[in-house]
Amino acid sequence: MPPSQTSTQRTDTAQTSTKPARRRGLLFRLAAVLLGFLVVLVVVEVGLRLSGYAPVSLRNIWRLNPLDETRQQRGDYYSLYEENPHGDFEPLPELDGDRWELLGGDGAPRPLERIDERPWCVEYRHSSLGLRERELDGYWPPPGTTRIACVGDSFAYGQGVPAAKTLPRTLEAELGNGAEVVSISRVGWDLSEETKQLARFRQEHHCGKAIFVFVLNDLLLTKELALRNEAIFQRMHDREESLERFRSGLWQLGPSRLCQLISASLADHRVSQETLAWYRDCFDPAKNDVGLDLFEQQLAELASLKDCRVAFVIFPIMRQLDDDYPFLAAHERVAEMATAAGLPVLDLLPEFRGQDARSLWVNAVDNHPNSRGHAIAAKAIARWLREALPEFLEPDERH
Incomplete structure (x- = not known):
């Protein structure tokens, strides 16, 4: 046999013998990677269990x-x-x-x-008028007193806050003797309902001044935006259902904390992003022209209320209260529209700048402002009324 042929056969034999070895080496490395990954998962799981981690349930209240x-x-x-x-x-x-x-x-x-x-x-606890308010005696406020209605939705109502620490009560305390601040607010009211309820209250009690506390979700929505809002709530429901499945126990050692962490984090991120986009689109004329047109009409009606002076206060959403506040453009648009309607406007956003938003939440589940948030707002409104609208604090004249 020629030397060249012998050499070729040896090379082929060597290559053939090294292929299984390479495959074994590749499989060994792959197994090592998988084992390492599994060890990491177990370590993270054990760490989460030892730390007592459990995702916050949105159904905790x-x-x-x-x-x-x-x-x-x-x-x-x-x-x-x-x-x-x-x-x-x-x-x-x-x-x-x-x-x-x-x-x-x-x-x-x-x-x-x-x-x-x-x-x-x-x-x-509510009054006979269904308001989170004390019962008022008679039509007129006490002599020498100015009665101011604090009108709004869940922010003015004080969801998650004791009545004594809500915006109406703390504003009344800030203004001192001579001011009676009445809460005309309820969870879920929009601007149309708030205006209607103010008119209903004024049939029973004199009220010549009103502060409308506006939050960005108080607009009328197009059908598409309303459906998107429902979809966000459905995602929150799905998040809870998913966590319930994980809590039921996928392991013999109990429910996986790591699975709960991943599931909750992904769901929370998606809900957060969709909510931010929804708020922005509510104030985009291309997305909510009907709602913005109605809002403009409502502002004009507030400015022309008979025998009632209205001031307009914009309360920020308790998210990212820094230079990157995601709803700044919406605040500016609302302030511009309210000013054009002839209403005095106070945007509370500067008062909350630099605050840790989470420290102002009712709790980890409820992102409404807590008592400290209400106190910040009350101080700012009281200062604004004294400096910019002193006539707002003049006692009501009986006639």
Whole structure:
């Protein structure tokens, strides 16, 4: 056999023998990578368990309804919380008898015996007019007093805040003797309903001044924007359903904290991004021309209310309160439209600049302003009224 042929055969044999070795080496490295990845997952899982991590449930706030007929008609209830992060909440009330209904965050009934799982509460007690307000005597305010209506939605109402620490009460305290600030607000009201409720209140009680506390979600929406808003709430519902499946236990050792972390983080990011885009589009004429046209009409109506001077206050969304605040353009547009309608305008955003937004939340689930947020707003409004609108504080004249 020629030497060249022998050499070729040896080379082929060597190459053939090295292929299985290479495959074994590749498989070994792949197995090592997978094993390392598995070890990392286990370490992270153990770390999350040791730290006590559990994703925040959006259904964490329970509700206690009194079954007394009068209080039911007025819409009284309590929100119940696991913790008291800012010291705003109060201990549970004394429960006399069985005339109470306990509901979980999903709206489903819970045995009343489980109420100790939520030892903190905020009470929502309403007047005969259905307002979170004391009963007023007679049509006129006391002599030498100016009555100011604080009109708005859940921000002015004080969702998640005891009545004594809400914007109307703290503003009244800031203004001092001679001012009576009345809360005409409710969760879920938009500008149309707020105007209607102010008119209803003025049939029963004199009120010559009103502060409208505007939040960016108070606009009328097109059908498309309304559907997008519903879709965001559906994603929040889906997030909770997904977490419930993970909590049911995929492992023999219990539910995976890592799976919960990943699922909650992805869902929260998506909801956050879609919510930001939704707020921006609400003030885009190309996306919400109907809502903005109606808003312009509503502002003109407020400016021309008979025997009632209106001031307009813009309350910021409690998110990213720095130079990158995502809704600055919307604030500027609202202020421009309200000023053009002839309304005095105060934008509270500068008062909140530089604040840690999370420190101003009711809690990790409820992003409404807590008592400190209400106090910041009240101080700014009181200062603005004294400096820019002193006539707003003049006592009401009886006639």
